[in-house]
Amino acid sequence: MMDKLKDFMLVLDENDADIVVVNSCTVTNGADTKVRSYLNSLKKLPKNPRVVFTGCGAWTKGKSLFESKKIDALFGHSKKEEINTLLKNKQTFFELGNLEHIDKTIVSNFVGKSRAFIKVQEGCDFRCNYCIIPYVRGNARSYDEKNILAQISILAQKGFSEFILTGTNIGSYGKKQNTSLAKLLKKISLISGVKRIRMGSIEPIQIDDEFKELIKEPFMARHLHIALQHTSKEMLKIMNRRNKVLDDLALFEFLSENDYALGSDFIVGHPKESEELWTEAMKNLKKFPLSHIHAFTYSKRDGTPSATMDSQVRGDIAKKRYNELRDIINKKNYDFRKEHNTKLEVLVEQKKNDLFVGLDQYFNRIEIKSDKDILGKWINIDKIIPRREHNFCDLNNLASLSSHLVLK
Numbered sequence: 001m002m003d004k005l006k007d008f009m010l011v012l013d014e015n016d017a018d019i020v021v022v023n024s025c026t027v028t029n030g031a032d033t034k035v036r037s038y039l040n041s042l043k044k045l046p047k048n049p050r051v052v053f054t055g056c057g058a059w060t061k062g063k064s065l066f067e068s069k070k071i072d073a074l075f076g077h078s079k080k081e082e083i084n085t086l087l088k089n090k091q092t093f094f095e096l097g098n099l100e101h102i103d104k105t106i107v108s109n110f111v112g113k114s115r116a117f118i119k120v121q122e123g124c125d126f127r128c129n130y131c132i133i134p135y136v137r138g139n140a141r142s143y144d145e146k147n148i149l150a151q152i153s154i155l156a157q158k159g160f161s162e163f164i165l166t167g168t169n170i171g172s173y174g175k176k177q178n179t180s181l182a183k184l185l186k187k188i189s190l191i192s193g194v195k196r197i198r199m200g201s202i203e204p205i206q207i208d209d210e211f212k213e214l215i216k217e218p219f220m221a222r223h224l225h226i227a228l229q230h231t232s233k234e235m236l237k238i239m240n241r242r243n244k245v246l247d248d249l250a251l252f253e254f255l256s257e258n259d260y261a262l263g264s265d266f267i268v269g270h271p272k273e274s275e276e277l278w279t280e281a282m283k284n285l286k287k288f289p290l291s292h293i294h295a296f297t298y299s300k301r302d303g304t305p306s307a308t309m310d311s312q313v314r315g316d317i318a319k320k321r322y323n324e325l326r327d328i329i330n331k332k333n334y335d336f337r338k339e340h341n342t343k344l345e346v347l348v349e350q351k352k353n354d355l356f357v358g359l360d361q362y363f364n365r366i367e368i369k370s371d372k373d374i375l376g377k378w379i380n381i382d383k384i385i386p387r388r389e390h391n392f393c394d395l396n397n398l399a400s401l402s403s404h405l406v407l408k
């Protein structure tokens with residue numbers, strides 16, 4: 001949207017704005033509540049800005065917010081490309097659009113970032129019981145390959161060298177066009193300047209043989225975030241997931257043997273997650289070569305089948321289980337980093353409290369002490385100090401580590 005705004009000046013503080021565009025999230029009831037309280041806060045601003053509402057919340061709460069005059073205007077995802085024209089309309093308007101649209105915007109810069117995020121598709125054909133996303137984003141559709149490659153070429157010419165492919169369900173890329181994510185990855189890797197490609201969350205069943213053939217390629221980051229969501233066979237059925245624990249485990253073992261760090265999403269405390277199912281899940285989880293986790297405690301989303309299921313899990317129990325899961329993965333991550341402490345390729349992304357910070361090929365954070373300005377640079381590190389929280393390297397004191405470093 002920022003790329004399309006040609007006739008407006010962007011400000012960073014709502015207090016200075018005449019118009020505030022709210023790009024809303026609606027993934028849980030809690031997200032809706034946060035959006036509502038943010039909208040209320042806008043009405044108290046001294047300039048009384050015009051409030052224009054968009055994002056996923058447009059499809060769930062948009063109509064009631066518009067009718068109750070909490071917002072002045074609304075446009076849906078498919079209208080985002082028209083934002084410049086829409087904002088010139090000073091009347092109230094309600095333009096929800098559709099859920100089939102394919103965005104053709106070429107985002108030509110990421111201000112203040114070393115890595116570029118490339119959206120390759122929108123929507124999802126799965127129907128997990130807890131998830132509202134397909135109803136607010138629509139079914140899976142892929143962005144035009146030519147556009148994706150053009151966008152990456154432009155960004156590579158500007159100096160970006162790491163690209164992260166994103167979308168609602170990126171593993172479905174190309175399925176309806178007789179192509180695939182693997183084919184797209186190969187084409188991206190041929191663009192001059194592309195050094196490393198990462199992927200957003202991918203579904204286990206979408207890692208097919210064609211994809212597996214690519215895993216040794218040098219352009220592939222040695223980390224995949226694979227959405228398991230749970231490791232109890234029964235819970236996966238209750239959630240209406242398509243993955244199966246034993247197949248998932250075989251896949252994770254295969255990737256781990258090929259030197260991959262593996263992460264996952266995990267929902268804790270979904271309705272019907274009994275003590276027995278939780279115990280089974282943790283027993284299975286310990287077998288998984290996982291080094292990263294993005295865990296959530298289940299949060300109800302009205303309009304989904306899970307929201308009306310009985311046997312909801314008490315908040316304190318969910319919290320306890322969440323902590324148990326987090327402790328298991330924190331230990332696995334520390335063990336992984338102790339084993340993988342050489343030949344790290346790090347793209348330095350920021351400077352924080354006098355330390356440089358970057359991510360290695362395994363998606364582990366490393367803090368680096370250096371008198372040289374290494375911001376935005378790739379560095380190869382042959383030895384680090386794995387600490388419980390994250391890795392550390394002192395470039396000013398390499399002799400003591402008998403390390404070797406190449407600045408690129």
Ligand code: SF4
Nearest residue numbers: 124126127128131133
């Ligand atoms: S695959 Fe992901 S986006 Fe699709 S329904 Fe399941 S959780 Fe939602």
